[in-house]
Amino acid sequence: MIINSKNMTHRMLNEKIRSGVRNGDRKIILKNINGQRYIASGLKSEVNIKINGTAGNDLGSFMSGPKITVYGNAQDCIANTMNAGKIVIHGSVGDVLGYGMRGGKVFVRDDAGYRVGIHMKSYKEMIPIIVIGGSVGDFFAEYMAGGIIILLGLDDTKEIVGDFIGTGMHGGTVYIRGNINKNRLGREVDSVEFDDNDKKIVNEYLTEFCRDFNLNQKNLVNQKFTKFKALNSRPYGTIYAY
Amino acid sequence: MGCSIAGIIDESGKRFSGEEIIRSIKKMFLRANGLGGGFAGYGIYPENKDDFCFHVIYNSEKVKEDTENFLRHDFNILKSEPIPTRSIEEIINRPLLWRYFLKVKQEVRKRFYEMTEEDIVMRSVMKINDASAGAFIISSGKNMGIFKGVGYASDIGRFFRLEEYSGYCWIAHDRFPTNTPGWWGGAHPFGLLNFSLVHNGEISSYGINKRYLEEFGYKLTLRTDSEAILYLFDLLLRKHNLPINIVHKILCPPLWSEIEKMTQKEQDLYRTLRIVYSNALINGPSAIIVSDGKIMFGFSDRIKLRPLVAARKGTKFYLASEECAIQEVCSISSGIHFPKAGEPAIGYLNNK
Numbered sequence: 001m002i003i004n005s006k007n008m009t010h011r012m013l014n015e016k017i018r019s020g021v022r023n024g025d026r027k028i029i030l031k032n033i034n035g036q037r038y039i040a041s042g043l044k045s046e047v048n049i050k051i052n053g054t055a056g057n058d059l060g061s062f063m064s065g066p067k068i069t070v071y072g073n074a075q076d077c078i079a080n081t082m083n084a085g086k087i088v089i090h091g092s093v094g095d096v097l098g099y100g101m102r103g104g105k106v107f108v109r110d111d112a113g114y115r116v117g118i119h120m121k122s123y124k125e126m127i128p129i130i131v132i133g134g135s136v137g138d139f140f141a142e143y144m145a146g147g148i149i150i151l152l153g154l155d156d157t158k159e160i161v162g163d164f165i166g167t168g169m170h171g172g173t174v175y176i177r178g179n180i181n182k183n184r185l186g187r188e189v190d191s192v193e194f195d196d197n198d199k200k201i202v203n204e205y206l207t208e209f210c211r212d213f214n215l216n217q218k219n220l221v222n223q224k225f226t227k228f229k230a231l232n233s234r235p236y237g238t239i240y241a242y
Numbered sequence: 243m244g245c246s247i248a249g250i251i252d253e254s255g256k257r258f259s260g261e262e263i264i265r266s267i268k269k270m271f272l273r274a275n276g277l278g279g280g281f282a283g284y285g286i287y288p289e290n291k292d293d294f295c296f297h298v299i300y301n302s303e304k305v306k307e308d309t310e311n312f313l314r315h316d317f318n319i320l321k322s323e324p325i326p327t328r329s330i331e332e333i334i335n336r337p338l339l340w341r342y343f344l345k346v347k348q349e350v351r352k353r354f355y356e357m358t359e360e361d362i363v364m365r366s367v368m369k370i371n372d373a374s375a376g377a378f379i380i381s382s383g384k385n386m387g388i389f390k391g392v393g394y395a396s397d398i399g400r401f402f403r404l405e406e407y408s409g410y411c412w413i414a415h416d417r418f419p420t421n422t423p424g425w426w427g428g429a430h431p432f433g434l435l436n437f438s439l440v441h442n443g444e445i446s447s448y449g450i451n452k453r454y455l456e457e458f459g460y461k462l463t464l465r466t467d468s469e470a471i472l473y474l475f476d477l478l479l480r481k482h483n484l485p486i487n488i489v490h491k492i493l494c495p496p497l498w499s500e501i502e503k504m505t506q507k508e509q510d511l512y513r514t515l516r517i518v519y520s521n522a523l524i525n526g527p528s529a530i531i532v533s534d535g536k537i538m539f540g541f542s543d544r545i546k547l548r549p550l551v552a553a554r555k556g557t558k559f560y561l562a563s564e565e566c567a568i569q570e571v572c573s574i575s576s577g578i579h580f581p582k583a584g585e586p587a588i589g590y591l592n593n594k
Contacts, residue, residue: 010272035269035566054565073578075564076549092580094565095549113580114546137546138583162582163500183503 001025006032010056014038021045035075040066057094060087063104076113079106082128088212092134101128101147109213110134110155114162115142120172122146131209138162142186144230145171150205152177152220165189166228170235174228175202185228188235194227244418245442246270246395246563247430247550249531250571251411251538251589254557257285260404262571263412268396269570270416270563273442276332277424278417279398280390282381282431282438283409284535291385293320293343294363297433299426300338301376309370309377316366317344325389325402332397337426341387360435360480365459367434372461378426381433386535388438390415390429398429410591411538413531415440422466432464432472436534439475441468442563443528443548454521474522475532486539487586492519494544494584531561538589546583553578559589 001020005013013036020028026047030039033053040049042062051059051070060068061080068087076094079087079101086105095113098106103126111134118139120128128147135158141149144166151174153160161176166189175198180191202225210217248266252258260283267279287295294317300306313319321343327336346359354362367379381388386409389402395416399405415430421444422428431438445451448467451474455462458481460473471493478489492515496504501512516523527547531540540561542550553560553568554577560568565578581587 034569035564037272054569056564056566073565075566092578094551094580095546111580114583139545 001027002029002031004031005034005036005053008036010036010038014041017047017049018043021047033072040068055089060085079104079130082106083126090213095137098128098130098149101130102126103128105129105131105208107209107212108132108134111158112136115139117141117144117147117149117172117174119143119145120147120149122172129205131205133209133213133215134158135160136162139164139167141166141169141172141174141189141228143168143170144174145169147172148175148201148205149173150175150202150209150225152206152209166230168235169228169230170233171230173198175225176228177223177225179224180226180228188231189228190231191226192229194225198225198227244273244275244420246273246416246567247414247440247442247529247531247540248562248567249411249413249440249533249538249540249560249589251533251559251591252557253559253589253592255285255410255591256557257408257410260286260399260407260409260412263414264396264399264404266560266562266567266571267399267414267416268394269567271394271396273418273563274394274416275418276394276397277392277419278390278429279393279395279415280388280429280431280440281395281399281402281404281412281414282386282388282433282440282533283404283407284386284411284533285409286387286407287343287385290321290343293345294382294384295387296342296344296367296379297325297381297387297389298340298342299378299380300340303338305376306338306340308375312370313342313344313366316347316350316362317342318347319344326406327401328403330397330401333391333393333401335392363435364476368459368461371463374463378464380427381438383433383436383438383535386433386436386438388431388433390431391426392424392429411533411535411589413438413440413533413538415442420444425465427464428466430468432466432469434472434476435480437472437476437479437532438534439468439472439530439532441471441528441530443530443543444526445471445524445528446526447524450521451524471524471528471530472532474524475534478519478522479534486537486588488515490539490541490586491515492522493524494541495523496584497544529563536591539586540581540588541586542581542583544584550587551578551580552587554589561587561589 035056037056055074064083073091092110114137167186325339451470528543529548529550
């Protein structure tokens, strides 16, 4: 199904998408998207959605299952509390990517803004994954509680990451390509040894990332990554009264 | 995430219809709730470009008469007319909306020889707005004007027939008031002399900023935090005559942890600014666009708690809370700029 989304409100658009899904459509193409919010929000389906244009805030929030590809940028709060599925963005995203994300994958070809992966969490087999090809702003992995974020910084002319990495972090794993100066780290996080198992994890997602964006993985295979973990699983445990 | 802001400047000075900024701000209507919207346009009154133009909202005919009598003390009123509007059902409870083109009287300039014309205008604006009489001067610059009220910005734009004006710089705001009332004077932009300002956010430093500004004769009467930021720009840029990049570093200084990483010379500068102008620091989530007709200056707070994106195409420079508002009026396939926290994004008028 092809939907021309020009001048459509997010409500009209989501009604069309949902009725398509109800009628058994497994491939939906959205043309002329410009800023419509909540696309595929809360949608439970294996549907494949292709978006042409600038996807609005809260793309894929609360969704379980859809595979979304964006040809363009996406705005703020993408994959907010997302459950399962995958979002692939051929462009950059705004701030607060993957807020409270609980499962599924988000791949961003270019840059992401501030507070990537804020309060991401995981439980048993539900492990959310974010991979970013470009750079990110401050408060990367802020209050992160679970899941995996891989930051590639493929554009060497840009600074790969901002300040206050992992502030308030108490779970999950962050991999950043290259070396990171300690004064960029938040108080609750430190680098730990990058072992063979980490290499396996990073390579697995790199393969998928390179396939999705048609990139040559050879240039990335033997790159150095630094792994970051939280120092404490309950950094603020002592400030709560019982 | 409430409120939206947008701005467009044609750096070559070429004027364009207000219809464009209406379309841009309308794209982000979900960020507003209909309790305030407004626009500032520059270059819109070329026939009277050397006269001060006051846009005034009045609660009654009586207060209009009193205010005009007061204005006649200091000014020659060259033109007095209602601001043209169109009747649309979305805009209700309209106050009287009037505009004046004025010149400061020669004898008043002589009497207040220690003051500039701008100081005299500011004195009158503050007196009228502070009189609690039901008259508010919402803009007072030259060759510019502010159009605002209670409603969605796109409806306010239609109400004021902005498509009939053309200007080289427009800024806009669509409001979602959270902790101050939604009323005609409290809509954005805020204006004083040539300055206009729109703000998404709230400033927790309002109390200290207000007391500081009052020492310099500013009266904060519009029941909102955002007007404080406007007066800080007027104070630092016009009265203290500081360059814009220093003003920005006073309002939005580097964090102490960043200063510690700087060279000694930079540390000295930023420590001095933070100490001398500590009362002018604005704290709290903010994205701001300010203009004086020569530049259009946008920035977010230091930890990026409000969004702001920028783009440039041809001679035009765009700012907005969301990328879609820029794409709506100017399709850009690549080159959308995401300014860092606190980093200014600036468009300059080149021909002046």
